Amino acid sequence: MNTAEALSVPAPRGQISIRNVSKVYDPEGARVLAVDNCSMEIAAGEFCVVVGPSGCGKTTLLNAIAGFHGITSGEILLDGKLLCGPGKTPPPGSDRIVVFQNGALFPWYSVLENVTFGPVVQGVMPEREARDRARELLSQMGLEGIESNYPSEISSGMRRRVEIARAMMTDPSVLLLDEPFRAMDALTKTVVHQFLLDVYDRSNKTIFFITHDLEEAIFLGSKVYIMTTRPARIKTVLDVDIPRPRDFRVLSSAKYIKLKKECIEAVHEEALKAFKAGEREMA
Amino acid sequence: MSTASAATATRNDAGPSSLEVSLFCLREWLKSAAPYLNLLGIVGFIFLWYLLTEKLKVPWFNKLPGPVGVYGEWVSPDPSYGISLYTPEYYQHIVTSIWRVLQAFFLATFLGVPVGLMMGWKKTFKDYTFPLLETLRPIPMLAWVPLSILMWPGREASIIFLTFLGSFFATVLNTLLGVESIDEVYFRAAHSLGAKPRHVFLKVILPGALPFIFTGLQISMGFAWFSLVAGEMLAGEYGLGYLIWNSFIMVQYPVIVIAMVTLGVIGWLSSALIRLVGNRLMQWKVREEIR
Ligand SMILES: Nc1ncnc2c1ncn2[C@@H]1O[C@H](COP(=O)(O)OP(=O)(O)O)[C@@H](O)[C@H]1O
Ligand SMILES: [Mg+2]
Numbered sequence: 001m002n003t004a005e006a007l008s009v010p011a012p013r014g015q016i017s018i019r020n021v022s023k024v025y026d027p028e029g030a031r032v033l034a035v036d037n038c039s040m041e042i043a044a045g046e047f048c049v050v051v052g053p054s055g056c057g058k059t060t061l062l063n064a065i066a067g068f069h070g071i072t073s074g075e076i077l078l079d080g081k082l083l084c085g086p087g088k089t090p091p092p093g094s095d096r097i098v099v100f101q102n103g104a105l106f107p108w109y110s111v112l113e114n115v116t117f118g119p120v121v122q123g124v125m126p127e128r129e130a131r132d133r134a135r136e137l138l139s140q141m142g143l144e145g146i147e148s149n150y151p152s153e154i155s156s157g158m159r160r161r162v163e164i165a166r167a168m169m170t171d172p173s174v175l176l177l178d179e180p181f182r183a184m185d186a187l188t189k190t191v192v193h194q195f196l197l198d199v200y201d202r203s204n205k206t207i208f209f210i211t212h213d214l215e216e217a218i219f220l221g222s223k224v225y226i227m228t229t230r231p232a233r234i235k236t237v238l239d240v241d242i243p244r245p246r247d248f249r250v251l252s253s254a255k256y257i258k259l260k261k262e263c264i265e266a267v268h269e270e271a272l273k274a275f276k277a278g279e280r281e282m283a
Numbered sequence: 284m285s286t287a288s289a290a291t292a293t294r295n296d297a298g299p300s301s302l303e304v305s306l307f308c309l310r311e312w313l314k315s316a317a318p319y320l321n322l323l324g325i326v327g328f329i330f331l332w333y334l335l336t337e338k339l340k341v342p343w344f345n346k347l348p349g350p351v352g353v354y355g356e357w358v359s360p361d362p363s364y365g366i367s368l369y370t371p372e373y374y375q376h377i378v379t380s381i382w383r384v385l386q387a388f389f390l391a392t393f394l395g396v397p398v399g400l401m402m403g404w405k406k407t408f409k410d411y412t413f414p415l416l417e418t419l420r421p422i423p424m425l426a427w428v429p430l431s432i433l434m435w436p437g438r439e440a441s442i443i444f445l446t447f448l449g450s451f452f453a454t455v456l457n458t459l460l461g462v463e464s465i466d467e468v469y470f471r472a473a474h475s476l477g478a479k480p481r482h483v484f485l486k487v488i489l490p491g492a493l494p495f496i497f498t499g500l501q502i503s504m505g506f507a508w509f510s511l512v513a514g515e516m517l518a519g520e521y522g523l524g525y526l527i528w529n530s531f532i533m534v535q536y537p538v539i540v541i542a543m544v545t546l547g548v549i550g551w552l553s554s555a556l557i558r559l560v561g562n563r564l565m566q567w568k569v570r571e572e573i574r
Pocket of ligand 2: 055058059101178179
């Protein structure tokens with residue numbers, strides 16, 4: 001494997017084990033079961049995608065890994081060490097960087113200040129060095145020339161890429177992406193998809209990517225977990241054996257189309273259930 | 284050196300400087316109808332005032348000084364009531380008032396902003412202080428006058444205290460609102476990137492609350508002048524508020540208007556100054572708005 005040899009990180013980190021995880025919101029009152037007995041084994045350096053209908057509990061699962069809230073039962077391990085369990089919530093940390101659904105670049109900081117935020121607050125390198133590194137990373141990622149712009153001055157596609165660059169700056173074990181390209185038009189999406197694939201090929205970080213978009217899931221992921229409607233359970237796991245590096249031509253390959261068809265059938269059933277459940281709630 | 288040239292290249296690609304942004308805004312403003320309409324409004328008002336008082340001499344208004352009379356007094360080297368642009372007393376009143384407002388305003392800012400930030404940051408601190416704030420805040424400044432005179436040894440201190448109070452509540456409340464307006468996602472992002480509490484405070488809470496803080500400072504400056512005049516009217520020996528009240532008692536009506544207009548202009552300038560400092564500190568906000 002060529003990409004593996006070119007790795008700057010010697011031993012891949014970021015192996016995640018999710019074991020029988022359940023999460024109940026408001027256990028004293030409404031008892032909303034959001035995640036029900038989920039198990040996943042994510043290898044170090046794997047690009048794992050979770051697909052499911054809106055409101056099924058994907059964000060809930062991701063937030064547990066990120067450390068934004070606890071879980072009700074089960075356990076999550078990172079590189080063999082216990083991360084979350086009932087009564088144990090890890091503090092959010094830079095080993096598990098989150099790229100948020102609606103974007104979270106600090107509007108009051110320039111692109112460069114955003115990208116250097118992680119290393120500067122962690123005190124791992126002096127500010128000067130962080131700035132040089134950030135410039136280097138941004139230009140590697142094809143984002144030069146916008147360092148001193150504020151997030152409001154660049155396009156939404158750029159903002160997402162800068163946010164991914166900001167995450168990569170802290171050299172995390174895992175990159176957690178929560179529907180990062182949700183509100184984007186199709187053209188911008190193709191650009192950011194390619195960008196993320198390049199970042200992945202270059203770094204081989206473990207990626208935990210959430211989406212409700214099947215095509216995106218198959219195009220990006222090595223393994224696709226299809227979730228049921230709430231409570232989130234794993235319905236199907238799909239191995240996407242399309243070789244990397246991938247580009248837009250994958251989208252018209254026979255293998256991709258076949259995988260997509262399998263997926264659509266699995267998901268359609270769930271979507272129908274979700275729709276019916278919704279109708280019941282309305283009634 | 285290639286790195287050096289790369290650095291300059293990126294600097295050239297950078298967005299416009301803050302001066303360029305300000306000039307751009309000014310040019311756009313001059314190109315619009317707004318400045319001419321503003322001027323027309325003021326001129327129209329003065330003309331109406333002239334008509335009512337000096338030209339038509341409408342009975343209701345016949346005790347009021349007209350614009351021509353006021354202006355004549357204002358620019359007279361030898362004013363009949365002793366106050367004009369040429370008399371040192373005029374400036375003494377102005378300087379006294381400005382100095383009182385400055386002391387009170389800065390005290391209110393340096394106490395009010397940290398208190399507001401703390402209230403937004405630490406839930407327990409808010410639980411202690413918020414009901415107190417909400418009870419004290421609606422009390423009109425005039426109601427504080429007697430206590431303030433009783434509490435402080437001299438007039439000066441009690442006037443500054445009154446002015447401070449008006450400022451302080453507005454600053455605290457707006458700072459608190461500013462912190463609460465910050466989207467939860469920025470806190471999560473900061474924590475996720477490894478920020479410790481002090482970073483969250485300095486790099487998320489403070490800059491995130493800054494737009495509200497500056498809105499609050501403008502309001503607080505307005506309250507400061509309001510309370511100052513109230514205080515000076517009741518307890519002053521100098522100052523524009525005192526001048527207004529004293530001129531009323533001494534039947535020197537044009538001086539009242541001179542002092543009022545002076546207050547208006549200084550009040551407007553002080554709030555423009557705060558806006559200017561705010562825009563300087565919050566380039567990101569300015570650029571968001573001209574977009
Ligand atoms: N804080 C909360 N309290 C109660 N219910 C919640 C809370 N957050 C989310 N939920 C519910 O849990 C379910 C899953 O939410 P979420 O994980 O955000 O879904 P997804 O990200 O898949 O769209 C939803 O039905 C939502 O209404
Ligand atoms: Mg979600």
